[in-house]
Amino acid sequence: MISDETTAGAVAGPGGTPPGPSAVRAEPTVDPVFSDEGGPADPAYPGNAPADPGEPAFSAEPEVVTGIEPADPAADVTPAFSGEPVADATPAAPAVPADPVFAEPAEDAPSLVDGATAPDPASAALPPELAEAARALFGDRLDLAAAYAELLATDGVVRGLIGPREAPRLWDRHLLNCAVVAERIPEGASVIDVGSGAGLPGLVLAIARPDLTLTLVEPLARRTSFLIEAVQRLGLTRDVRVFRGRAEEAAAGSRDREALSADIVTARAVAPLDRLAGWCLPLLVSGGRLVALKGASAADEIAEHTEAVVRLGGGTPELHRCGEGMVESPATVIEVVRERVVNPRRPKKPKRSRGGRRRGDR
């Protein structure tokens, strides 16, 4: 077993050990999985249909979400990684200057929210009963968290990145649920958030923890456009960068770009643990840690996928609960330390005969 202390010590960063979760309260929770990538946008909300059916809105209906495998973007990703400016099929998204690797913020990015269709920003107001936890988690950056909540409830809804029914529950299901994970991240750590979507948990962590440096990895164009603008509008450009591409691409690097790596990789509602480990462990420094937000299925996932995770170079997955005693539904995370570097299998080269010909060549 790997203890928290071992894990924290192995992670580079000036501050060291993350505060362990306070054991004030432990109770079973609803499945806090929030995204049903494969699910339709709320049809009851006119104008919410995502512009691109490949990037459906998420809604946080746990009953819909549980057991649904997040969409594999392989089918619908715009191949933005190559360095070529990418034609984004999404008509609504504002133009973003295309950097081959790290996208740059667009200047004066126009808001998509107009008077006629704008959702009510007041729907993102912090519910009074959550104010104490929000203050504790965001401290003097609570205003920034509120600005992000408003952005999600307005632009995020209009662009089909979140379902309109999410707006009233943004704080408990999304912002606080992600912010509590900060307790698992050491001071000063570098963090890669894989499959950031609309910025969860990456942007929340950047707001709650100005000591962290974050890279948000997301392959889908409409989402990275939103992320880039959010980073700019929230004034987070110093600590947050947006990488458009898949985790596998980020880890592989290219001729023009070094492979990305970090002390901590986070992911929420992205993929089952075995697949997630395959994507995320290569993004970690040796001894770094994957912190995957999971729902009620976390223990089952550990039972099912431990062997695969270890084969991929990870330690034994551990389950932790974050925010106990602070929020009503603590977040469940699975953590995996990158213990060994496992090289991906290369396909065997065909054998050549003496004459230099491949066997079977004519």
Ligand SMILES: C[S@@+](CC[C@H](N)C(=O)[O-])C[C@H]1O[C@@H](n2cnc3c(N)ncnc32)[C@H](O)[C@@H]1O
């Ligand atoms: C269900 S959404 C979750 C978004 C966000 N993490 C949240 O909790 O709201 C899954 C996200 O993972 C992204 N994704 C899927 N496969 C990925 C991969 N191999 N690398 C990086 N991102 C990926 C998708 O594009 C999508 O935005």
